[in-house]
Amino acid sequence: MPELPEVETVAAALRSQLPGRHISGVTIRCDKLRRPIPVKALQNLVNEAILGVRRRAKYLLIDMSCGQTLVIHLGMTGTLRLADKGEAPERHDHLDLQLDNGECLRFRDPRKFGLVLVVKPDDRNEIKELGELAPEPLSEEFSADYFYRLSRKRTTPVKNFIMDQRRVVGVGNIYASESLFRTRIRPTTAVGRLGRDRCRRLVTTIKEVLAEAIATGGTTISDFRKVDGSEGAFSRELQVYGRDGEPCAKCRQPIKKLVIGGRSTFYCPQCQKR
Numbered sequence: 157m158p159e160l161p162e163v164e165t166v167a168a169a170l171r172s173q174l175p176g177r178h179i180s181g182v183t184i185r186c187d188k189l190r191r192p193i194p195v196k197a198l199q200n201l202v203n204e205a206i207l208g209v210r211r212r213a214k215y216l217l218i219d220m221s222c223g224q225t226l227v228i229h230l231g232m233t234g235t236l237r238l239a240d241k242g243e244a245p246e247r248h249d250h251l252d253l254q255l256d257n258g259e260c261l262r263f264r265d266p267r268k269f270g271l272v273l274v275v276k277p278d279d280r281n282e283i284k285e286l287g288e289l290a291p292e293p294l295s296e297e298f299s300a301d302y303f304y305r306l307s308r309k310r311t312t313p314v315k316n317f318i319m320d321q322r323r324v325v326g327v328g329n330i331y332a333s334e335s336l337f338r339t340r341i342r343p344t345t346a347v348g349r350l351g352r353d354r355c356r357r358l359v360t361t362i363k364e365v366l367a368e369a370i371a372t373g374g375t376t377i378s379d380f381r382k383v384d385g386s387e388g389a390f391s392r393e394l395q396v397y398g399r400d401g402e403p404c405a406k407c408r409q410p411i412k413k414l415v416i417g418g419r420s421t422f423y424c425p426q427c428q429k430r
């Protein structure tokens with residue numbers, strides 16, 4: 157599943173390619189995603205110019221000259237890439253937005269959990285997920301103080317807390333596991349037990365891990381045509397995620413796996429204290 161760094165990588169690639177282009181046509185091959193694709197609203201974007209590309213949490217926001225915003229969420233398996241207009245679509249290529257330079261922005265989503273919407277920027281009812289979002293992890297708003305204040309008296313496991321979109325957006329499973337390993341905090345520890353110092357280190361580390369992942373993602377995707385929402389080069393940096401049974405890089409104890417909050421969680425029982 158594309159996580160925040162991958163979505164930011166896609167956003168950066170789109171940002172370098174799309175602004176100034178006009179949409180010259182729309183082809184919809186399947187309109188049944190998480191919600192139906194708004195066929196008419198998309199057709200209304202034809203001849204409009206793309207002003208800019210933003211990211212909020214894992215939503216890509218493409219601002220159009222008509223004042224509307226095209227919202228795309230990649231869901232579990234969605235990918236966006238630029239294809240040449242003549243390139244034949246494959247099975248799960250549900251949507252093409254043709255551009256005035258002979259290319260098209262092609263959306264593929266085998267499992268169809270993705271989302272494509274057209275909204276007015278301030279229309280929060282249209283997309284309530286956007287209105288309710290917590291701070292971005294790389295923003296100043298997500299600070300040690302913020303984290304400390306929010307977590308007092310809470311018995312939620314720290315890992316669930318940092319993955320809770322109402323606290324901070326976009327810290328996915330991989331990055332939560334890795335941040336907790338780097339800070340030597342056990343994922344199951346009640347978040348309210350973390351003192352100021354551990355809160356500060358955890359917030360700093362989450363930012364570091366995400367920034368590294370964005371940086372490596374950005375370097376692997378030199379050609380935007382290959383943007384595929386995969387984990388990129390950062391997967392080579394993983395110290396606990398997906399490594400159960402393998403020796404810990406620091407202490408050689410086997411990495412353990414357990415399921416909390418319905419998600420696989422990886423940690424070193426020796427290095428990560430409660």
Ligand SMILES: [Zn+2]
Nearest residue numbers: 404407424427
């Ligand atoms: Zn260890």
